Amino acid sequence: MEIREKLASIGIIPVIKINDPEKAVPLAKALKNGGLPAAEVTFRTAAAAEAIHRIAKELPDVCVCAGTVLTVETARRAVKAGASAIISPGTNPDVVRWCLANRVPVIPGCATPTEVEACMRLGLDFVKLFPAEVVGGVKMLKALAGPYGQMAFMPTGGISAANAASYLALKNVVCCGGSWMVPEKLLDNGDFDAIEALAREAAALVKR
Numbered sequence: 001m002e003i004r005e006k007l008a009s010i011g012i013i014p015v016i017k018i019n020d021p022e023k024a025v026p027l028a029k030a031l032k033n034g035g036l037p038a039a040e041v042t043f044r045t046a047a048a049a050e051a052i053h054r055i056a057k058e059l060p061d062v063c064v065c066a067g068t069v070l071t072v073e074t075a076r077r078a079v080k081a082g083a084s085a086i087i088s089p090g091t092n093p094d095v096v097r098w099c100l101a102n103r104v105p106v107i108p109g110c111a112t113p114t115e116v117e118a119c120m121r122l123g124l125d126f127v128k129l130f131p132a133e134v135v136g137g138v139k140m141l142k143a144l145a146g147p148y149g150q151m152a153f154m155p156t157g158g159i160s161a162a163n164a165a166s167y168l169a170l171k172n173v174v175c176c177g178g179s180w181m182v183p184e185k186l187l188d189n190g191d192f193d194a195i196e197a198l199a200r201e202a203a204a205l206v207k208r
């Protein structure tokens with residue numbers, strides 16, 4: 001299955017900031033058991049590569065992606081660790097070109113029509129909208145659907161159980177990203193049951 005179809009079938013992609021790599025596998029298990037077999041592990045912590053490696057090795061049916069990939073070097077590390085896709089908050093053309101040259105799925109962030117067009121020129125038809133709620137959310141995506149009918153989006157930033165369904169109802173939305181089902185405190189405390197419950201609540205918003 002192509003990554004886009006896989007992400008579409010999961011619907012909501014948990015965005016993770018993890019400090020302790022020991023928690024990576026129990027966290028991914030909790031998300032999977034809750035109905036979200038995916039993780040965007042952000043390179044905002046030193047544990048990111050190790051967390052990706054552990055999830056990819058122990059839970060091959062979980063779609064583990066790398067987030068906050070700002071450089072080609074980080075993209076290389078993420079792919080080596082086992083990431084299925086490279087995701088970033090903005091668009092670094094060097095990262096996109098490296099991914100395309102190495103056949104690595106890449107989902108860079110856009111916040112404006114000009115950035116969407118830059119990604120189209122790079123050859124992409126699927127990007128992130130970030131930070132989604134700040135830049136107009138559902139209204140912005142509806143507006144972008146006019147001139148950019150072929151472009152599909154993964155809105156992230158400010159999405160929650162309260163508004164995810166309105167994003168998922170849009171034709172140009174493949175999936176949403178969000179951190180709300182993995183609150184830092186629950187992860188730090190190792191409260192995987194609570195995370196699983198939040199994942200289950202989120203997964204119930206996805207029409208399959």
Ligand SMILES: O=C[C@H](O)COP(=O)(O)O
Pocket residue numbers: 015156157158159177178179180
């Ligand atoms: O930086 C934000 C994360 O990428 C996801 O956004 P969120 O915490 O609003 O869900």
Ligand SMILES: CC(=O)C(=O)O
Pocket residue numbers: 042066067068069087088089109128130156
């Ligand atoms: C926010 C986001 O998309 C990222 O850190 O990759």
